[in-house]
Amino acid sequence: MTKQPEQMDKMDTTCHAEAKKGLRELREVGPVTWVRVYASNSSKEAGEQLAGRAHDPLAFESYEAFDEHISQGAMQQDGSTSYGSRPQKFSSPLVGKKIAAVEVPLLTLPFSAAGCTSRVEEVAAHGLGKVAKSCARNPWKCISLTVVGCLLCAVGVLRFSAASEARDLWVDQDSKAMKDMEWTEQYFANAGRLNRVLVTAKDGGSILRMETMAEIFRLADDVKALTDENGNAFANVCLQVPSGCLNPGIRRYFGTGTSADFNQTVQTQADILLAVNKANFPDGAPAFADDSMGGLVRDNSGSITSATAARVDFILSGDSEVLQAWEKALIEHFTKDDLTEQSYQHVSAFVQAERSSDDELSRTVQADIPLFAMAFVLMGSFCAVFLGKVTSWTQSRRLLGLVEFYLVIFGCIAGYGTCMLMGIPFTVLQQILPFILVGIGIDDAFVISGAFDALDPSEGIPERIEKAMQRVGVSITLTKVTSIASFLLGATGVFPSVKWFCAYASCSCFYIWLLHCTTFCAILALDARRASADPPRLDPCFCIGARASCMPGKGSEKASPLERMLVAMIRFLTSHPAISLATILVFLLVAALSAWQVSLGLSTDFDIMDLSPDQSYLRDFYNQEIQHFGGLSTGGLALPTAFYAMDQDFQSLAVQRHLEEAGAAMMALSNVNNIRGHTIFTLWAVQNKGVLASLPHSAFTAVETNRTGCEAGLPSGVSTCSSFLVTGSTFLPALQEFFATPTGRAFEDDVVIQNGQVKVVRLRASHVDTTNSREQVAVLEEAEAFTEQWQSALPGSFMNAQAYIFFDQYRIIVEQMTVSIGLCLGAVLLISALVLAHPLSVLVVLLVLSLVFMDLMGNIVLWGLALNSISMINLVMAVGLVVDYSMHMAHSFGLQDGTLPRPKRAELAMKEMGQPIFLGVSTTFLAILPLAFSSSQAFRVFFQMFFGIVIAGGSHGLIFLPVCMSMFGPSVKKVTSVKEISNISNTDEEAAAGKGASDEATPK
Incomplete structure (x- = not known):
């Protein structure tokens, strides 16, 4: 609802009264939140200014301010109301000016959403402007406080804690699988720290030959002779068994695993084949060839004839720090400069230690330090060159650009320190975050500088900075609040790596916003003083004066070539509805193609080796492991699993029968290798009492030998089900006697006895080989169904x-991604609705985000990537960048003159925001460009994802959104049409002469 001011048909002494009267009438309809007065030095200029709708009128922040201004101007001794009669007491930009028009905003109902939003935005813009002006007036104080504040936040580094274990980073800590695993670890400790050497024949032949096997044992002797920096040898740190150090792997087939054993028992290759084909090791434990040898070849009878690889294991037990020192010596024995080194004649050896993953993860960052340095140089140089005018030394802001780059780094330091102070762990992924945040932060610098440069340079520097922040401060705040909200919502997910990354991102983003609203304004004021000095200076300390050759040319254009190019692009794309519609359809088609690609299938695999360098002894080991054994340690062949039962009456016949049946059912699962399970209760009693003959007859309960499940999992050498089970009070003594036998010794670790009672029983098995995340999710779901089946x-x-x-x-990653992105879009919807107000603007921004996310999902498929924690982090980070690219443009569109056609408003928005957005996109691209050459696949994934983000986000923000707004943007006028009013006399002489200026007033 609007009401125009009355036509001002009276001259000089009455025009202000009439203006005030018209505005008071408007006040009765709704609030007048601002007033602009268009004025010039002459009537002709006033008319031209009105026609051209100049963008630098005198603006009053409220009706009351305008009323007071006019009242002060009207206080004259002769009672007249003309300006200029007492300039010594009343200073105004209107003194000596001709008023062309008074402009007021669109008036809405007092409680409308648009009205409330406009008032909130106005208050926020006013506050941001005042803060910026204060900082501009006291730049050195502001800078000093910034340095001190950031250093105080950095004290949080004293509480630094790092997390690198895969189980601590990439999985849901509250999942049932995690809770169950933590429970099992209370009763079944890991059997030492596994260190493994994988050995292959150098000529590619069988490893089961005399010369290769003999060299394997020499290799083992060399390892056992190693001593660490503390003088500890293998014998001091190994896992001890009654016969000495445990020697798992292929050596176990030949006794204790020493060269002496091998030389005594093996004379020919036939002896080797005889040993590896035995069903049990010499110590009586069951032997499974797949555990020790890879690439097995068997004859028609099932006997092993050759193998391409063998495992030589060294298991340690003791204090972790002591063991890691010996593991370091082990790694150095088989590597040089962290690369595999082959020093044996007949075999190739590839090593993996328990500490290897953490070591290689740390080395990933160290290897890429030169790339990080290159990224910093590129970003700093780009900012220094393009923050001001490229062709002018005095107006170039090269030093300001460098300082701006380090200002963002200071924000990251403050954010990181705050997170560490709160005890949030640091991971390797946080080391990439500054490169992303630099792109987000520098974008704000471009926007503020652009708004500052658009103002009249004749005004005071603090006042220009205040007006610049009033113009763009709300937009900057909106994008940062949206980004912070998105990061915080991303931190509500279940994966620690994502949660901690988002926590660091949100804290750093807050400090970057705070520094740009304050410190950057102070630094910009210093730079402006330097540039406006006479003559201009080249340094902020005003020591180096600029020569004439450094001065900008008088004929230099205000608009840069980039700005003209972007404006010309939008002018063409919005010149005809058909062109605009075709442009929109192109973007929709790309999103549709991306959706089609995703519908064909999206991998959710996560390869832990992606976190290690490409050139790594650990990657060599895993490549050999895959080639010869068919799977990694977290999946694939011989993946151990177990069924756990606790707090049962294990001495009762019913419970023993349930365990026997459960073991049989577990062996029958489609994803369980049925030759590798052990159901121990079938062995506690054998027909005619067997090894338990010392027990009285009353200790046994007769059972059917053909009962369900009794044959499942019988070890080698046992083919007949027992006809008796041990029950009652003799159960525990019988169990302990059984564990003392060679057969029973293999099951000793499967039973936990507390306070003279069996507390927990474990039935072990192994899964079949799996090759991808879908198969592994099927394994998990089958195990969960099996668990549910036996609860009664x-x-x-x-x-x-x-x-x-x-x-x-792998199972929940899609759900987590959907929830996180949905929450982020919800945050964008809520926050943008508070500022953009008009539903169409909000919907366009949401459409942009949705299309960009769909494009990014297609980008994942295009690069052959997987949806996992790393790509999920990138998708959450995309919100912060895409919001920057789109929200600035949408907000600027809404600030343009509502009386102009939509295409013209889109063009003006591009003129105001196009160049800062483009430069922000370019900075982000330069930040992640060096990661394309990273030595780690994980870091290259960041490049591949952010390449898609800057292309999709930048094109949607700079092309799709303006074109879309030019067709479907809000049509509600933000301002009334401007009304010309009478001009005002300029001097006391004109007023005394009976309003001599009346001939210049030509209201239309």
Whole structure:
């Protein structure tokens, strides 16, 4: 609802009264929140200014301010109301001016959403402007406070804690699989720290030959002779068994695993084949060739004839720091400069230690330090060159650009320090974050500088900075609040790596926003003083004066070539509805193609090796592991699993029968290798009492030998089900006697005895080989269904493996991504609705975000990537960047003159925001460009994802959104049409002469 001011048909002494009267009438309809007065030095200029709708009128922040201004101007001794009669007491930009028009905003109902939003935005813009002006007036104080504040925040580094374990970073810490695994670790400790050497024949032949096997044992002797920096040898740190150090792997087939054993028992290759084909090791434990040898070849009878690889394991036990020192010596024995080194004649050896993953993850960052330095140089140089006028030394702001780059780094330091102070762990991924945040932060610098440059340079510097922040401060705040909200919502996910990354991002983003609203304005004021000095200076300390050759040319254009190019592009794309519609359809078609690609299938695999350098001894090991054994340690062949039962009456016949049946059912699962399971209760008693003959007859309960499940999992050498089970009070003594036998010794670790009672029983098995995340999710879901199936017979029991926590990640990653992105879009909807106000503007911004996310999902498929924690981090970070690219443009469109056609408003928005957005996009691209040459696949994933973000986000913000707004943007006028009013006399002489200026007033 609007009401125009009355036509001002009276001259000089009455025009202000009439203006005030018209505005008071408007006040009765709705609030007048601002007033602009268009004025010039002459009537002709006033008319031209009115026709051209100049963008630098005298603006009053409220009706009351305008009323007071006019009242002061009207206080004259002769009672007249003309300006200029007492300039010594009343200073105004209107003194000596001719008023062309008074402009007021569109008036709405007092409680309308648009009205409330406009008032909130006005208050925010006013506050941001005042803060910026204060900083501009006291730049050195502001800078000093910034340095001190950031350093105080950096004290948080004293609470630095790092997390690098895969289970601590990439999986849901509250999942049932994790809770079950943590429970099992209370009762079944890991059997030492596994260090493995994988050995292959150098000529590519079988490893089961005399010369290769003999060299394997020499290799083992060399390892056992190693001493660490503290003088500890293998014998001091190994896992001890009654016969000495445990020697798992292929050596176990030949006794204790020493060269002496091998030389005594092996004379020919036939002896080697005889040993590896035995069903049991010499110590009586069951032997499974797949655990020790890869690339097995068997004859028609099933006997092993050759193998392409063998495992030589060294298991350590003791204090972690002591063991890591010996592991370091082990790694150095088989590597040089962290690369695999082959020093044996007949075999190639590839090493993996327990500490290898953490070591290589740290080395990834160290290897890419030169790339990080290159990225900093590129970003700093770009900012220094393009923040001001490229062709002018005095107006170039090269030093300001460099300082701006380090200002963002200071924001990151403050953010990181705050997070560390709160105890949030630091991970390797946080080291990439500054490169992303530099792009977000520098974008704000471009926007503020652009708004500052658009103002009249004759005004005071603090006042120009105040007006610049009033113009763009709300837009900057809006984008940062949206980004912070998105990061915080991303931190509500279940994956620690994503949560901690988003926490660091949100804190750093807050400080970057704060520094740009304050410190950057102070630095910009210093730079403006330098440039406006006479003569201009080249340094902020005003020491180096500029020569004539450094001065900008008088004929230099205000608009840069980039700005003209962007404006020309939008002018063409909005010149005809058909062109605009075709442009929109192109973007929709790309999104549709991306959706089609995603519908064909999206991998959710996560390869832990992506975090290690490409050139790495650990990657060499895993490549050989895959080639010869068919799977990694977190999945694939011989992945151990187990069924756990606890707090049962294990001495009762019913419970023993349930366990026997559960073991048989577990062996029958489609994803379980049925030759590798052990159901121990079938062995506690054998027909005619067997090894338990010392027990009285009353200790046994007769059972059917053909009962369900009794044959499942019988070890080698046992083919007949027992006809008796041990029950009652003799159960525990019988169990302990069984564990003392060679056959029973293999199951000793599967039973936990507390206070003279069996507390927990574990039934072990192994999964079949799996090759991708879909198969591994199927493994997990089958295990969960099996657990549920046995809850009534064995309450509280469950099936669990260490790898299940990673399989659970693959299962929930799509759900987590959907929830996180949905929450981010919800935050954008809510926050943009508070500022953009008009539903069409909000919907266009949401459409842009939705299309960009769909394009990014297609980008994942295009690059052959997988949807996992790393790509999910990139998708959440995309919100902050895309909001920057789109929200600035949408907000600027809404600030343009509502009386202009939509295409013209889109063009003006591009003129105001196009260049800052383009430069922000370019900065982000330069920030992540060096990551394309990273030595780690994980960092290259960041480049591949952010390449899509800057292309899709930048094109949608600079092309799709303006074109879309030119067709469907809000049509509600923000201002009334401007009304010309009478001009005002300029001097006391004109007023005394009876309003001599009346001949210059030509109201239309």
